[in-house]
Amino acid sequence: MTLTDRITRFPIACDPEKGERLAEPFTGPLRDLVQGAAGTSNYIAALVGREAGWLIDVSGLEPDDAFKRAMALGAGDPATALRQAKRRVALLTALLDLGGVWSTLDVTRALTRFADMAVWEAARPGIEREIAKGNLQGGTDGTAGFCVLAMGKMGAGELNYSSDIDLICLFDETRYQPDDFATARAAFLRVTKGMVRTLADVTQDGYVFRTDLRLRPDPSVTPVCIAMEAAERYYESAGRTWERAAFIKARPCAGDLEAGAAFLKRLQPFKFRRHLDFAAIRDAEDMLDKIRTHKGLAGRFSVAGHDLKLGQGGIREIEFFAQSRQLILGGRNHDLRGRETLEVLGALAATEWIDAERADLLSRAYMRLRDVEHRVQMLDDAQTHTLPKSDTQRTKVAALDGCDDLAAFDREIAELVQTVHAATAPKQGTERVAESVAPPPMAEDPDVRRILDGWHKLPATRSPRADALLSQLEPEILRRLSEAGDPMAALAQFDGFLRGLPAGVQVFSMLASNPPLMALLVDICAMAPALAQYLGRNSGVFDAVLDRGYFGPLPERAALETQLREILERSADYESILDDTRRWQKEQHFRIGVHLLRDLTDTAGAERAYAALAEASVSALLPAVIAEQAKRHGAPPGNGMCIVGMGRLGSREMTASSDLDLIMIYDAEPDDLSEGRTPLAAGAYYARLTKRLISALTAPTATGRLYEVDMRLRPSGRQGPVAVSLSSFRRYQRDEAWTWEHLALTRARAVAGPAELVAAVDVAIADVLAMPRDGAKVARDVREMRARLLAARADAAQDRWEIKQGPGRLLDIDLYLQARKLVGLPADEAVAEMRARLAILQSIGRVAFAEGFDPSRAGGALISLVLGLTGTDDLGALEAVLMDGAALAAQSIEGGLDAIEAAGP
Template sequence: MENAFAPRITRHPLPFDPAAGAEAASRFQALGPDLAPLLTGAAGCSPYLWDLMQREGDWLCEALIQPPEAALASELAALEALALAELGPGLRRAKRRIALLAGLADLGGVWPLEAVTGALTQLADRAVDLSLQRLVAEEIRRGKIPGATPEDAATAAGMVVFAMGKMGAGELNYSSDIDLICLFDESLYPEDAAEARAAFIRVTRKMAALVGDRTAEGYVFRTDLRLRPDAAVTPVCLSFAAAESYYESVGRTWERAAWIKARPCAGDLAAGERFLKTLTPFVWRKHLDFAAIQDAHDMRLRIRDHRRLHGPIVVEGHNMKLGVGGIREIEFFTQTRQLIAGGRDPDLRGRETVPGLTALAEKGWIPPEVAQELITLYRAHREVEHRLQMVSDAQTHDMPNTAEGVARIAAFCGQEDADFRSALIDRLERTDYLTEGFFAPSEVEEGPELSESADEIVRGWDSYPALRTERAGTIFRRVKPGLLTRLQRAANPDEALIAFDGFLAGLPAGVQIFSLFEANPQLIDLIVDIAATSPALARYLSRNASVFDAVLGGSFFAAWPSMTELTGGLSAVLTDTPDYERKLDATRRWMKEWHFRIGVHHLRGLIDAFEAGKQYADLAEACLAALWPVVEAEFAQKHGAPPGRGAILLGMGSLGAGRLNAGSDLDLIVIYDAGDADASEGPKPLGIRPYFARLTQAMITAVTAQLPEGRLYEVDMRLRPSGRQGPVATSVHSFRNYQMSEAWTWEHLALTRARPLAGDAGLRAEFEVLRREVLTTKGAGETVFKDVADMRARLASAKPAANDWDAKNGPGRLMDIELLAQTGALRAGDPARRVEAQLRAGVKGQFLSQTEEQAVLSAYRLCWRLQAASRLLTDKALDMDRLGIGARAFLLRETDQQDEAALSRRLEEVLPESAAVINRVLGAGERNG
């Protein structure tokens, strides 16, 4: 038969008991010589397997002439027709046969580890589910489950059993007990929850006995219900609400790790999946959770202390599961990494160990070669574990305490004793080496000697909120020496220390961030670099320390994504976030991480000011484009969908031009087209004007509201028609009429940089046609230059330069140049939005020569670099005397100047030339008009 058992055998045990082996060879000689070594070795090493071979001999002869998968499926299928009274004996018969089949398939190399553990798990799933169905059906028949009908037995009337641990992961070992948590959906019993709970408690107890009790027929699986919430005081079956309340309030790291592998295996599976989703925030934290490392390390040490498993590795008596270098080390290594990063990356939330290691390697959390080696070690450890358990069907993980016992296991593994011992110790030591460095906290090292002033600063740290807990202090003491050493290497150590002190003082809590530093020393380098360059960014980090998560996410230093990728990334986050306010907070978290990345890339010279400007603008656009439909949908629930083609969101000013700095606010306008509608259609309909006015206000609130994650952006809507006095949203027809008949020249100038960002694609295209029409028509007006000259004079009076380093305000600087550029675009009727292209339009329009264009561009480029860099360093006017060495070095690198004097001279060269060009063009308004 194709894929039959015998041709797939690749190995076999050596018979430790030759007499038993010989007897087995005689008993099954009819099966032929290909199977003889396997059957002889199995019987000669395992009294348990030899007993099963004798009890189920007739069945075995049939099973071994067909594919083992078919024999497994046949046994499982036979269980479906069993009534409650027949189920106990039937399950025990199936256990004997499937244990024998899986054991031989394992020993012969016919099945890989995953198929062996998968077969055992399938049996456990069917045993629990069928027991649950039959027992719930009996409770329903007796009228003990309020309102339930016989049909409800198929879904256990709202009860669900979660397979935990190895069963949840499909990784049951050969003699596993099964860890179960039993819950029920109390929402199905709003008035009779207590009566339903009593019935489900009875079902749980009977199910555990039906599956777990040892009878003359044997047992199915020993059952453990102690992983449930607060098992010492709670009943064996709880409501969803009670379990959720427990995990939200007092759930611990080990319970989070346990729920990584949890899987609904019986009863109402759909309700079980819904409950798992409610636990997602508990199991998978939104921030990288490096404090889980310390929890896991402490847990490992407590287990070892309890089991007295410390000390050197010796073969006799070594615990293959919990001992040094054992199976649990690899599982903890995998699960802890999953806990750290799985909140941000659903791809890392797998239940199984081997796929979990593979995913961690693919996402860059562990080196691929380490993952592969741990997978090989894990499989080898599990095979030894299975053979330990196959000897006598004992739930043991301990190697035998005698040389004779070890020799039996060596033979069971098909090896000579000496070779087996040597290879086993090598594997255990290698596992310990690969995992221990990850778990064990660093030893506290000596830090550098500090000056008196520095020592005084450091002594004050113990009083900061971030160090108020003993745990935070313990972790920080391990981190501090390396941190101080790195601070001492800064260009100006005292400045760097003061800036870091500001960061530390602003941290509200420290366990997570200090654990993050301990596990990832490169982050200490980063914070020192930031503190030494931009104290303002360091203070920002203290309020938003979660942005460090992004550095470790695997793509922090990757190429900047496209707008489609950027917007799609945020949209996916929002789709997976349940309620409206959480979506707004999620947007803020997402934006901060990307905003931080741009700032770090700029500080470190990976991008320049112009690339940073583009990225900040892309980021803002992505936030608005992803958030706009979310706001619309939330608003529509109450007031109906937007009438007609709805509204579009326009970016104005620097946002429209696609170039922002680190501190930019957003200039926005809303335009709508309601078609022929008079009002919206919804539970609370609104007239057209109030509908779009309130929708616009909802969007502004969504962006500017102070939520737990802060604000998204500051918003300015003064560029809308009629400024502060005008409505916050304008119909497209009113906007056209206003621009053509009422708007001032400055409003036409603003339109040169207007850009649709979100909303109906057709309306966005129509707006662009309208924008170009307005520019072409109004740019030819006789008063354009005079109006601009008047506007320039008012701006110069209202916003003079703060000092010689002011790159934005003052003659020949950014605002002056942007005014000239917009005038060029308006006058030429050119749709260009960016300064460079708008100045080129001025050349094409023949009121700006190429020489003048280059003079203005030279000033613009220098001023933009100076402005973008200074806004990353401080939100105040740039004062060179107050900048630290690192900040000055960054500023000079960005402007490509050797020193402060050279930068000053360069400004003195380009600004007057730029101002002269602008004076000439705008001062000649009447002639050019």
């Protein structure tokens, strides 16, 4: 269908005679459309007067084809050709808009498309001249490394009719030798200045775009075009929040687009912080308030003279609502890094950061406000966003919109902006501290005051902003701490948390913005000193608490591994992979502890979750470690390497402080060689790969370490190779292994590696465990091992709260249960029940104290949790259950070893 056939609505002519005169050359719906538009808008009337013949020529084309014709530049002076194209683009776009042919987004994208073309056509002649003079190197693309970034509405593809265009001009200095740098820079300055003159100078043919270059780094002292490397240095060292917000919409629009995209990719850490950045919200709000105050927009609301962009309930409030959440969340969620406002609102709803109803309301309001903004600008091509104060002029805006009732138009606008303001004003995620909270009585305690005074001398409160935030938070912190079972102990742990923070603004902003986080932090300090210390050292893990599914079921290994692999796909290099794995693992590790303390999972569920986390971490890291080694030594020879989890990892009974007991098994012939630059035989290759993997897991990077690793359970222990072949493993376990090694193998499980090899290793382990056993020998060996264990910690039996050491405690029970499994006897249910009770105390103790459960250090909330999980009424009853249970378990073990001894081969 032609553009004329698609016309569905018509503006109203405020000056019908003028409209009829200008519409006379046209026929059909186009005549009525021109009559209404030109009869109200002086700007459209002037465009029709100059371009009527051209408009008639393209009226039989499809809208997109007509737009391409409008952008076509004739021969001759680019400045003149661009101004003619601007007239035609403006006329055609306005009519397609007012006639209902194009949507709001069609209009803004078309205007942006023209701006992209205009910028390049304005810059290209200057680049070609400088190349011809030898000042620049053209290369195959003819850009010489010159790149223009579109910022603001142009970057987002959201230009309006009278927008200026915000640009940053850069050049890729890597194209030039140091001796040529000064010459190239001077040439790029001439290119940029010539481009701006072509676009912005007002001639008899008008102008193309008002052009603003002030978004570049430190514009008061930097030239209009700078090297990319210099720009990067500036943003890394001195970039401010408003510049981060501006770069969210940045897009290469002209010149060397590939270099521009690479520059923006390098700037991603500047735009989107790794941790939730609530402090940025306050900065952005302050900026918006300053703009309103400066422009006198903070007063009483009135439709007449209302600024549709910066005023209450205006376009900027919707953009700020979306963009501020991008600043906070974009570092964690890549789906929230879009440029277009409507795209971001949709992504916020899809990720459940706002509800779908609010996203839809703001999206519809945004498009309506942009429509009205366009009508205002169509009147006289003025760079304004303000509804006219004059009823006569505002009637024209309504008429362009097809409305003949000014009062109804004003009511609609009033309801629209009030609705937007109500939907965005709460600004969830801003710092809002309840100043009315009165400090509790404990605030008057001299010991408490000394602690509070010390808070303002810590690294976390080094900046005035952080110090002020903490001062505002103090009454609420003390109120919550005073409600803990042991307020002074909780305060001491909170003090330890603060002392572990290297900086405080982000954390304090987050706490001020989210009262539930404050409650959770106090709970942690009251219940779990070790977890509070962990949080102080790794405050970034608090970010994840705001994820919508944080308190939902803990994910299984497959989901965890998928999540981590997606993160590592975006890691820049091997070192980033190690750091990104550590950050992710710490968040998940902290989450399991929170679930356990909040009674959202039982201890068995927490043990499985810790094991699943370890498996996912190891499995996702292994390919990266292999790829790193392959750079020099090539791909693994043979069928690859399998990682076997032993101990608590293998049995899925890990606690918060468990290390990883591992065995590495590979499947290759001794004479197999890798095919890298430096080939290695299979044994040497896999030994080196094992050491590299252990380093990846244990090395302390800037983000800490992942796990401690213990490989003493491998064949031949410390004396054996760090990686063994599958055939050697089978042979050793069949012919040489000691009883204790077969006992350890009852917990073994392949956790990572090629699927076929994992299956083969699991079969090999099962075959070993199925071998005929001499029950008498197993019982004899177990008795000897048990005697050594009990003798080594004979004092442990005297500690009534000892969990691990001593008769009938965890190590004793585990040894016994493994022996029963080894000879094929079913588990001893009574002993297993005692083990489960001890495991509860151990899991809670490792989260709360990093050691065993210590009732003397436990607050009321933690004791209540333990009593609930163990089904006891008070600590005395629990102590009696433990003592009696340990005695009964020890007796059962003695009798059970007799049963093992009787088990035949």
